[in-house]
Every structure is written in structure tokens, then in C-alpha cells.
Amino acid sequence: MINSKDDLIVVDAVRETSAIVSKTDLCGMITYANDAFVRISGYTREELIGQPHNIVRHPDMPAWAFADLWGRLEAGDLWRGIVKNLAKDGGSYWVEATVVPIRKAGKTIGYMSVRTMATEQQIQAAEKLYRGALPKQKTGLKLNRMLSIHSGYLLGSLFVMLLLVVGGYLGIGGIRQGGAQLVYQNQQVLHNVVVLGDLNSEVENLKRNTGTVAPVLKSVDENMARLNGLAADENYRASVEEIKKDLVKLSTLQGLSHAGDATAMAHASAVAGKLQSEISALRRTIVASASRQVSQHLQRNELIENISLTGIFLGISLVLLFGWYFMRSIVRPLEMAIDNFDKMAEGDLTGEVQLTGAGETGHLIRSSATMQMHLKVVMDELLLMAEHIDQHCLALNTALFEISDHLDCQHDKLIEAKSLFEMNTTVEIKDKLDHVRAAIQALLQVSGGDMAMQDEIRNDMDEILCLEQLRSHTFNDFLEKIQQLSDLVVDNRMETHEAYSMSAQLHTISTQLKQMVSYFEVVPGTRNG
Structure with a gap:
């Protein structure tokens, strides 16, 4: 807002010249004022030097705006905003101000404000903002500080390593689940072995049985039902069918032997012996096959676990290796460039820049x-x-x-x-x-x-x-x-x-x-x- 024709002339004169620049010490006392600042403020340079910078602070400016300014400056950041200033004659003028810390040897020794005349759109937006309530505190600045290259690399590396560990855990868990399935299958195999053992005992009983035929036929029927379960496995089907035939033959001969046929009795004894041999052979085959499957499964599981653990180790190693290369080839050169820019901002042009990085x-x-x-x-x-x-x-x-x-x-x-x-x-x-x-x-x-x-x-x-x-x-x-x-x-x-x-x-x-x-x-x- 321009309060007079003279203010308009001064503002136009400043608008056509260089930026409005002032410097202060850490306490806000003015140590430097350029000609543009002297002209637009209405004070002489002698009146400005040594005075607090709020000598040009307008009462319409809310306190929270300057609290935000000092908060950012004390954190080492720059501040930019639209500011309404007060001239010596009571007039006012709006500027777009950028305030930065002045640093030497890594320490802040003062502050510099560089201002240009604000546009009408900026003035209207600032007036609307300053008339409103206190704005909510923004967390964007803290979030932006967290989203640095170091933290991004750390979070990314942890995420990749977590994926590797979770993937390995799920893979090993699947392997162990397969082991549980193998245990269940072995229980079925053991059941079949027990069935064959019971069948062998029944054959021995049939061989010795001298009673009626009815119990023998009942035993044969029960054994047939058990053998039908083994016949479902094609690896044992031929042996089971042979045992079933011999079992039927034995039951028939056993019936004849009960009738007093000596030849049938002798033949039944031979068939029973053969049947027992076949049952024993099938039991050995089943046990050997089960042992072989268990051994192969255990070896395969061990190999998969070793490969998984090796993959996890190699993955983590690659992540760490990539991180080292990333830090060496990207992050470190960026830090060197930032450090060099900081030194130039501090006025130190003596540093030797290492021309590294790709x-x-x-x-x-x-x-x-x-x-x-x-x-x-x-x-x-x-x-x-x-x-x-x-x-x-x-x-x-x-x-x-x-x-x-x-x-x-x-x-x-x-x-x-x-x-x-x-x-x-x-x-x-x-x-x-x-x-x-x-x-x-x-x-x-x-x-x-x-x-x-x-x-x-x-x-x-x-x-x-x-x-x-x-x-x-x-x-x-x-x-x-x-x-x-x-x-x-x-x-x-x-x-x-x-x-x-x-x-x-x-x-x-x-x-x-x-x-x-x-x-x-x-x-x-x-x-x-």
C-alpha cells in the first residue's frame, strides 16, 4: 500500500534499481544498508546503522511470521516471504524478502536480507494470509530433512534386506512345511509296513490253523482289504497282486487241508512260505523306498535352505556393496559439492575441488x-x-x-x-x-x-x-x-x-x-x- 505520491516516486525509483539489501548481526542490529534501502526507508545510513532491524517493522505484520523467520534462520535455513515494512515518514511498502544466514568457518556470524518490491498479487495474498488465523504448523520441513540421501539410502537398504529376509523365511518355512508333509507320508508308509506285518502274522496263523475254514476266510477278506490300500501305489501294485493271489490260493488250500487232504496241506505250507517271503520282500522294498525318499527330500531341503541362506547373504552383501559404491560415487561427490558451495557462500574461494564422481x-x-x-x-x-x-x-x-x-x-x-x-x-x-x-x-x-x-x-x-x-x-x-x-x-x-x-x-x-x-x-x- 502506497500512502502518498512521494512514496510512489520512491517505490518506483527503487523498483527500477537494484535489490534492497541489509545485513544484521546475530542480535538483529543493522550493520549494512545499501542505497536502495536508505532511499525507500526514508532514513539516512547513519540513522540505520546500529539500530535494530525492526525499526522498519510494520505493526500490521503478525508476530508468528517473524517467529517462523527466526526459527528457520536459527536452524540454518533461509526464509522467504512477503513483508510489509514501515518507512520513516509513516508510509509503508511491501517487499518480497529472502533472508539467509551469513556464515564464516562454519559458524553463523549474521544475517542478510535481500528484498525486491512485491507484486500486487503477492500483496493481496499476503494481506489475506496475515488477516487470517495463525496457520497450522507445517511438518514438511522436518519431513524434507528426513528425506535426505543418507536416510533414503538407509531406508531403501533396510527395505531390500527385509524383503530378502522375509522371502528367505517364507521359503524356508515352505521347505519345513514340505518336511511335515513328508512326515505324514512316512506315517502312511509305516502304517503299510505294520499292515504287512499283521498280514505276515495272519499267514503264519493260517499256516498253523487247524480249525474251521470260516475264520480263515474272514482273515483272508480282512487282509485283502488292507492290500487294496497298498495296491493304489503303482510301485507296489505287482507285488501286492501276487500276494493277493497267493493269499487266495493259501486260503483255498487251507480249506482243503482242513478236509484232510495231505497233498493240499503240503502245498499250502509251501504257498504260505512263499507268501511270507513275498510279504517280507515287499516290506523291505517299502522301507527302502521310504528311506530313499526321506533321504532325497532331506538332501533337497538342505540344498534349498543353503541356497536360500546363500541368496540372502549375497543379496545383503550386494545391497551393502551397492551402498558403498553409491556413497562413494554419488553421495560423497554430492557432499563435496555442497561443502564447496557452502564455502563459496561463506566467501572462501581457496578450497581445492576434487574432480571426482561420474x-x-x-x-x-x-x-x-x-x-x-x-x-x-x-x-x-x-x-x-x-x-x-x-x-x-x-x-x-x-x-x-x-x-x-x-x-x-x-x-x-x-x-x-x-x-x-x-x-x-x-x-x-x-x-x-x-x-x-x-x-x-x-x-x-x-x-x-x-x-x-x-x-x-x-x-x-x-x-x-x-x-x-x-x-x-x-x-x-x-x-x-x-x-x-x-x-x-x-x-x-x-x-x-x-x-x-x-x-x-x-x-x-x-x-x-x-x-x-x-x-x-x-x-x-x-x-x-
């Missing part, structure tokens, strides 16, 4: 080195220009002093010549007039009452007076020329003083330029200026 990070490193080199050249050129200005100012001042002394001398001589000429001329005229007067009186005494002689004398007097008037005019012209020369000398002397004043201003600018350049250190252990 890709974008290497390009950033090389760009920082190029910027540092350009800054060194610019600072050297500025310092050289300041020294040349000082030398020329010194030579100019010497010449101006000589010219001024010469002009003073010439002026004094002209005044002296004028005075002397006036005095000599006056004396000379007086002497000549006295001489003429005496001559006239003598002639009058000699001529007595001779009228002709008196007329002649009178004519001579008129002629003398005419000549004297002519001489007087010439004398006045001469005096006027002397006065003109004297005035010209005075004008030249004033112009000389103005030139000297301009030279003094150039010297002041040169001194300020040296002070600005002295912020940068281009040679280790020294400062410019």
Missing part, C-alpha cells in the same frame, strides 16, 4: 569448480579495478590540487595587477592634471587679458579632456577584461572543487567495493582489501 554428480562437481574459478577471477578483477580507481583518484587529486593552487595564484595575481594598475593610473592622471593646471595658470599669467590666447588654451584643454576620456574608456575596458579573467578563474576553481568532490566519491565507492570483495578469500590465509 554422471550428474560429476557434472555438478565440475560446475562448482567452474563457478569457484569464475568467482576468483571476478573478485581479482574487481579488486584490481578498485586499486586502479584508487590510483587514478590519487593522481587526479594531485593534479586537482596543483590546478587549484595555480588558479588561486593566478586569481591573486589578477587582483593584485588590477589594484596596482588602478592605483598607478590614478596617480599618473592626477600628476598629469596637476601639470596641465600649472601650465594653464602660467600661460594665463603670461597672456594677461589676451582673449585669443585664452581661447587657444581652452581648446587645448578640451582636446586634453577628450584624450583623457578616450584613455579612461580604454582603462575601463582593460579592468573589465581583468575582472572577466578573475571570474573565469573563480569558476574554474569551483569546477576543480567539484571534480575533487567527485574524486572523493569515487574513492568512497572504491573503498566500499574493496570491503565487499574482502568478504571473499581467494588466497589461503588472506583476505582481499
